[in-house]
Structures are given as structure tokens and as C-alpha cells.
Amino acid sequence: MKTITLTIDEKTVEATEGEMLLWVALDNDIYIPNLCALKARPLPDANCRLCWVDIEGRSAPVTACNEPVYNGMVVKTGTERVVRLQQTALELILSTHPVDCGRCGKNKRCELQKIARHLRTKLKQKRLRDISKRLPIDSSHSLFSYDPNKCVLCGRCIWVCKEEQKVGTLHFAYRGFAMVVTAFGGAPLGEADCTMCGRCVEVCPVGSLIFKNAEK
Ligand code: FES
Structure with a gap:
């Protein structure tokens, strides 16, 4: 188990390589909307489509609950397109x-x-x-x-x-x-x-x- 560092919303945090980004963020008091994920569940089916984030170097947002972290990862949880996707997912549920x-x-x-x-x-x-x-x-x-x-x-x-x-x-x-x-x-x-x-x-x-x- 290798300890790595990544940045979420300008905050540098430590995590174990391969942990899912959603739990790393939540464990570090950075909230990402989520409904379907459970920490004990190794392979979430990511069906609520709420936990969008942007990752530096990626052209499109990804869902944090099934995105493994790696050393040097740079994550933004509140970009305009991420918030728009989250709002649309919430509207559909509501x-x-x-x-x-x-x-x-x-x-x-x-x-x-x-x-x-x-x-x-x-x-x-x-x-x-x-x-x-x-x-x-x-x-x-x-x-x-x-x-x-x-x-x-x-x-x-x-x-x-x-x-x-x-x-x-x-x-x-x-x-x-x-x-x-x-x-x-x-x-x-x-x-x-x-x-x-x-x-x-x-x-x-x-x-x-x-x-x-x-x-x-
Ligand atoms: S928590 Fe539901 S898609 Fe990630």
C-alpha cells in the first residue's frame, strides 16, 4: 500500500494509491454530492451521476466514486461544468x-x-x-x-x-x-x-x- 499525495480544491491531502477519490475527499472534509456509493463497496455502479469532478489533464469530468487516486492528481470539485452536471442529475432525481x-x-x-x-x-x-x-x-x-x-x-x-x-x-x-x-x-x-x-x-x-x- 503506497501513500501518495494529491490536491483537491487547492488542498494537499494524503491517501493510499488506488483509493476511490470520493472517499479521499470526504475523509478530508471536502464534500462531493453522492447517493449511490458505499465505502465498503469496492466496485460502485455509479448510477446516481452526482459525484462529478474535474481532474487536471482530463477533457471531461469523471465520477469520483469510481475514480482511483494517484500521486500528483489535481482535482477540482466545483467547476462550472461539474456543478451543471450535478444540478442536472439532482433535477432528474427530483x-x-x-x-x-x-x-x-x-x-x-x-x-x-x-x-x-x-x-x-x-x-x-x-x-x-x-x-x-x-x-x-x-x-x-x-x-x-x-x-x-x-x-x-x-x-x-x-x-x-x-x-x-x-x-x-x-x-x-x-x-x-x-x-x-x-x-x-x-x-x-x-x-x-x-x-x-x-x-x-x-x-x-x-x-x-x-x-x-x-x-x-
Ligand atoms: S456516488 Fe453515485 S455516481 Fe458516484
């Missing part, structure tokens, strides 16, 4: 995400609120049409409920259930706009194989999977 924060159990702890604050933008967007899904909430589980309308399809819950807990109850079903997180065969979560570890709820960045005692 076009299907109900913005009713006052009635959400994740209010003030929601990653979308944090990202909007960072980008100095509003959660209620105007550019894209609101295409909320209006799907039923699954409250069948004794520990938590799942609101597919609030789900940002980051896949964190699926990864911890399968790879960390070795249970594999949760999956993505369908494609495109219809995509949801579900148990095998679309069974209600209360009827699915579940060890009640609660990890899926802990890693949910929004109020989609939420413990029943935190619901509003």
Missing part, C-alpha cells in the same frame, strides 16, 4: 421524488436536502415536469416501511442485503421509469426472507426505507 419534507421521517437527515444545500438550489425544481410514481407504500414489515415513490434507486439497500449481510432479499425489478426495489417475486417485504438487521434502512440516503418508529 422529477420523480415527492418533495414533502415536513412530513418525511428523514427530514433534516436526507442526502437530497444536503446536496441541494451544497448546490445552492431548491428541492422544488421547475425545469422538469413532476412525474411522481404514486405507488402504494409497503408497510407490511414489522420493523420498517418502504415508500417506492421516495426511492432514488441508488441500490445501497440491495448491496448491503446481498453482499454485506449475505441475505439477498432485495432486488431491482422492472426497468426505466417503472424500476423499483422489491423482494423476490414482488412479495410484500413483511413476507420476504429477512433477518431484521435493519441495514437496508440505515444506508437508505432518503426517506424511502424508514424505521417505523421514525415515521411521521
